[in-house]
Amino acid sequence: MILDLSIIVAVYNEDPRNLSLLLERLSTVITGDGLSYEVIFVNDGSKAPTSKALRQLAAQSDYVKLIELSRNFGQQAAISAGIDHAEGHAVINLDSDLQDPPELIPEMVKRWREGYDVVYAQRSTRRDKLGKRLPAYIFYRILGSVSSVHIPWDTGDFRLMDRKVCNELKNMPERSRFLRGLIPWLGFRQIGIPINRDAREVGESTYTLKKLINLALDGILSFSVAPLYLVPVLGGLMFGFGLLLLLAWAAFHASSLLQLDSAFVIASIVTVAGLQILCTGSVAIYLSKVLDEVRARPTYVVAERLGLAFARSNEQSTFEKTLQDKTS
Numbered sequence: 001m002i003l004d005l006s007i008i009v010a011v012y013n014e015d016p017r018n019l020s021l022l023l024e025r026l027s028t029v030i031t032g033d034g035l036s037y038e039v040i041f042v043n044d045g046s047k048a049p050t051s052k053a054l055r056q057l058a059a060q061s062d063y064v065k066l067i068e069l070s071r072n073f074g075q076q077a078a079i080s081a082g083i084d085h086a087e088g089h090a091v092i093n094l095d096s097d098l099q100d101p102p103e104l105i106p107e108m109v110k111r112w113r114e115g116y117d118v119v120y121a122q123r124s125t126r127r128d129k130l131g132k133r134l135p136a137y138i139f140y141r142i143l144g145s146v147s148s149v150h151i152p153w154d155t156g157d158f159r160l161m162d163r164k165v166c167n168e169l170k171n172m173p174e175r176s177r178f179l180r181g182l183i184p185w186l187g188f189r190q191i192g193i194p195i196n197r198d199a200r201e202v203g204e205s206t207y208t209l210k211k212l213i214n215l216a217l218d219g220i221l222s223f224s225v226a227p228l229y230l231v232p233v234l235g236g237l238m239f240g241f242g243l244l245l246l247l248a249w250a251a252f253h254a255s256s257l258l259q260l261d262s263a264f265v266i267a268s269i270v271t272v273a274g275l276q277i278l279c280t281g282s283v284a285i286y287l288s289k290v291l292d293e294v295r296a297r298p299t300y301v302v303a304e305r306l307g308l309a310f311a312r313s314n315e316q317s318t319f320e321k322t323l324q325d326k327t328s
Helices: 015-033 046-062 075-085 104-112 132-145 163-171 179-186 209-223 226-251 262-295 307-326
Strands: 007-009 036-042 064-069 090-095 117-124 155-162 192-197 302-307
Touching: 007 075, 015 046, 015 104, 015 302, 036 046, 036 075, 046 064, 046 307, 064 075, 064 307, 075 090, 075 163, 075 179, 075 192, 090 104, 090 163, 104 117, 104 155, 104 192, 104 226, 132 226, 155 163, 155 179, 163 179
Parallel strands: 007 036, 007 090, 036 064, 117 192
Antiparallel strands: 064 302, 090 155, 117 155
16 A cells, blocks of 8 residues: 655654654644655664664554664654655655644645655744754855755755655665765755744754764765865966965065064975865765765664564565465
């Protein structure tokens, strides 16, 4: 049986209270719309309390799938695992912290039925702390200015995707998955819905500054070669500046109008050396990403697949195979 919706929720050390509340709100929103659905929790290497809560939810509800990854692979990899296991005609991803309101799903489904293949939530306001809002604001503007594809500003991973979009996404060979860029790159008909993103009410965010920086680097390195083009530009500017200094020194040295003392020379050397290291580092970062792709390691590793929904899917697959054998 093919379902209408698959809801993907990547989880890393989330407060168990949020997980139960999320299921309740999803049930209220989606059941009221008369849609069949499944909820796919992807446990991205969470600690014991979160893992235990997820296993209990998977054992209690016949529409819940639980994918246990072998370790923490990161949010983008966890979402990719959920997409690979989704069976619905449309797939919706949302965060586990309830900052993305499940009540927006009916509006997303409405837009999908109107013919849009991707419906994404675009944050018009957000009630996060300034330390999180400001870097996100700056990142999206920088990424938008250097990216080779149009990536909508102020969008997270809360979106609906048609089955054909998911199929194309699964065929893409990238190991470093920046879904906020990959999905716009695919094209299709896409539309945004403005939302007011709520503040987290329960628990603490597990998205550290290091993870935010890594996500930003994945976005820029995957969809822009501007840093590489910046290297020869900076080199040309420095060459021109150095040439002007030499000409000025040659013109005025005899009259002692320009005196190049040792401090000036040392500062110039340090500046040029720093620029060289910066340029070399930019190239090295790109090479490291190329190395990751060449290794071709899997994006994620599944340790276990749990839940009554998986049992239902297996039974359905066995029934369909038996029916095909009889008809043939």
